[in-house]
Amino acid sequence: MKAPPLAKILIADDEPLCLRTTGDLLRKSGYECVCVPDAHAALNALHNEPFDLVLSDLNMPGNLKLELLQRGRAQWPHTPLIVITGVPSLPSAIESIRLGISDYLLKPVKFEDLLTSVRRALQGRAAEPLAERSDTDRRELASQFPEIIGTSPAMLELFDIADRIAGTDTNVLITGESGTGKEIVARSIHRHSPRNKHSMQVIDCTAIPESLFESILFGHMKGSFTGAIRDQTGLLSRSDRGTAFFDEIGELPAPLQAKLLRVIQEQTFTPVGHDTTVQVDTRFICATNRDLELEVNAGRFRRDLFYRLAVVHIHLPPLRQRGDDIRLLAKHFVQQLRPSSGYKRASRATHFSAEALACLEQYHWPGNIRELRNVVERALALARHPQIEIADLPPALRTMTDVKPSANSSTHNGASDPTGGASLTDTIENAECKYLTALLQVHQGNVSQAATQAGMSRQGLHKLLKKHGIAAADYRL
Structure with missing residues (x-):
C-alpha cells in the first residue's frame, strides 16, 4: 500500500525545466506536488484546494509586484511561502521578508538545501498569527519569555515571532x-x-x-x-x-x-x-x-x-519608543540587582518614588536598556533610604527631564534652590555629558573626528564615554 504524501506543495515557476525538475525531485522525496506556470494559475489553485506549502518564483507573469506573495499572505496566512529566484533584487527581497516568507533561495539551488528549507517551513506551519490571539493569550505567551521584559505592543509582537520561529x-x-x-x-x-x-x-x-x-x-x-x-x-x-x-x-x-x-x-x-x-x-x-x-x-x-x-x-x-515598559524594566532591575549589587550589604532601597519613575519615563535613553540597568545599579548603590529619589539618579538624567522633586522628597525639604540641589562635581559631570553627546552628534559617532575636535586622544575620549555610559555607535547614521 502506497504511503500518504508528507505534504501537499504548490510550485509556481515560469521556467518549464525548473518547474518540472523541482516537482519531480520533491515527489521522489514523498511530497505531493501541483505545478503551475505563473502566479495567476497559482492563485486559482489556492482557491480550489488546500496546500501545506507554496514554492514560488519571483519573476513570472502575474507576480511582477509580488501579487502572489501579498495575496497568499492575506488570504492563506497559515500557508508558508518559500521564494526561489534567479534574478534577486534588494527591494523584492526586503518586501518578501516583510511579508513573512519562510525562506529566500537563489537559483541554482542545491536540492539538499531546498529539501531542508521545505522541511523547516512545514515544521513551523502550525503557528497561530498574533492577530488571532486574544490579549490574554498574548500575555500568557509573554510569560514564556521571562528574560524579555515588556508588555508594549511591539514586545507582544516580538513574543509572537519568537514563539513561532523558536x-x-x-x-x-x-x-x-x-x-x-x-x-x-x-x-x-x-x-x-x-x-x-x-x-x-x-x-x-x-x-x-x-x-x-x-x-x-x-x-x-x-x-x-x-x-x-x-x-x-x-x-x-x-x-x-x-x-x-x-x-x-x-x-x-x-x-x-x-x-x-x-x-x-x-x-x-x-x-x-x-x-x-x-x-x-x-x-x-x-x-x-x-x-x-x-x-x-x-x-x-x-x-x-x-x-x-x-x-x-x-x-x-529603542527604549524611548517603549514608554510602557520603562517602569517594568526599572522594577525588574531593582529586584535583580538589589540582593547582590556588588556590595557587602544589600542596598537600603527597595523601590522608586513616583517622581523618580516619572523622570525615567521622560528621559530619551540613548543607551537603551543597558543604560537603564546601569542607572538602576547606581541608584541602588547611592540611595540612603528605602525609596529611590530623583537625587539618586545621574545628574545628566535629572537635568534632561522636567520632573522636579516633590515637597516630601528627601532633598532640601522642598526649598527653592536655583542650583537644583546639585553639587559642583555633579554640575561639571552634567556639562561634560552634554558636551560629549553634542560632540558625537556633530561627528555622527566618529570617535577619531570627535577626539580631534575635543583636543584629546581617542583613548582619552573612549574613557570619558565609558564613564558616562555613552556609546558612540548610537550616534552613527
Missing part, C-alpha cells in the same frame, strides 16, 4: 540600536528551540581581529601558522547541533562575508591548515545595530549574505 531552524536577523537587548532575544530563541541541549556560541565580530577570524571561527591545526602550538577547535564546531550567534554582523569585513556565506549555504567549512571539510548542523542568528539594507546599497555588505541571514527579521525598538 521551533524551526530558520536563520534570524535581529536589528536595533546598541543596548536594546539583541543578545538576550537570541538566547531566548535558542532556549526555546529543540537545540537548547547544545550550546549557543557567541561570535563578536567587533572583538576578533580580522587576521585571526578564520582560526577562531573554523579552528586550526597545530603548526598551520606562527603561534599555532596546538590544534584548536573553532566556535562553529562548538555550535554543532546548537546555535551560532554573530553579534554586530554588520562589522564583518567583506572577505569574511564570503566565507560565512559559504558556511551558511553548505553547512561545511575547512579549518585553517586542514585539507578536509567539516560538516556542521548549526542555526545562525545574527544581530547588528546597522541598517543592513543601506549597507547592501552602499556595497559594504553582500546582498546574497543579507538574503540568507534575514529570512526572519526581528527589529527591537
Whole structure:
C-alpha cells in the first residue's frame, strides 16, 4: 500500500525545466506536488484546494509586484511561502521578508538545501498569527519569555515571532540600536528551540581581529601558522547541533562575508591548515545595530549574505519608543540587582518614588536598556533610604527631564534652590555629558573626528564615554 504524501506543495515557476525538475525531485522525496506556470494559475489553485506549502518564483507573469506573495499572505496566512529566484533584487527581497516568507533561495539551488528549507517551513506551519490571539493569550505567551521584559505592543509582537520561529531552524536577523537587548532575544530563541541541549556560541565580530577570524571561527591545526602550538577547535564546531550567534554582523569585513556565506549555504567549512571539510548542523542568528539594507546599497555588505541571514527579521525598538515598559524594566532591575549589587550589604532601597519613575519615563535613553540597568545599579548603590529619589539618579538624567522633586522628597525639604540641589562635581559631570553627546552628534559617532575636535586622544575620549555610559555607535547614521 502506497504511503500518504508528507505534504501537499504548490510550485509556481515560469521556467518549464525548473518547474518540472523541482516537482519531480520533491515527489521522489514523498511530497505531493501541483505545478503551475505563473502566479495567476497559482492563485486559482489556492482557491480550489488546500496546500501545506507554496514554492514560488519571483519573476513570472502575474507576480511582477509580488501579487502572489501579498495575496497568499492575506488570504492563506497559515500557508508558508518559500521564494526561489534567479534574478534577486534588494527591494523584492526586503518586501518578501516583510511579508513573512519562510525562506529566500537563489537559483541554482542545491536540492539538499531546498529539501531542508521545505522541511523547516512545514515544521513551523502550525503557528497561530498574533492577530488571532486574544490579549490574554498574548500575555500568557509573554510569560514564556521571562528574560524579555515588556508588555508594549511591539514586545507582544516580538513574543509572537519568537514563539513561532523558536521551533524551526530558520536563520534570524535581529536589528536595533546598541543596548536594546539583541543578545538576550537570541538566547531566548535558542532556549526555546529543540537545540537548547547544545550550546549557543557567541561570535563578536567587533572583538576578533580580522587576521585571526578564520582560526577562531573554523579552528586550526597545530603548526598551520606562527603561534599555532596546538590544534584548536573553532566556535562553529562548538555550535554543532546548537546555535551560532554573530553579534554586530554588520562589522564583518567583506572577505569574511564570503566565507560565512559559504558556511551558511553548505553547512561545511575547512579549518585553517586542514585539507578536509567539516560538516556542521548549526542555526545562525545574527544581530547588528546597522541598517543592513543601506549597507547592501552602499556595497559594504553582500546582498546574497543579507538574503540568507534575514529570512526572519526581528527589529527591537529603542527604549524611548517603549514608554510602557520603562517602569517594568526599572522594577525588574531593582529586584535583580538589589540582593547582590556588588556590595557587602544589600542596598537600603527597595523601590522608586513616583517622581523618580516619572523622570525615567521622560528621559530619551540613548543607551537603551543597558543604560537603564546601569542607572538602576547606581541608584541602588547611592540611595540612603528605602525609596529611590530623583537625587539618586545621574545628574545628566535629572537635568534632561522636567520632573522636579516633590515637597516630601528627601532633598532640601522642598526649598527653592536655583542650583537644583546639585553639587559642583555633579554640575561639571552634567556639562561634560552634554558636551560629549553634542560632540558625537556633530561627528555622527566618529570617535577619531570627535577626539580631534575635543583636543584629546581617542583613548582619552573612549574613557570619558565609558564613564558616562555613552556609546558612540548610537550616534552613527
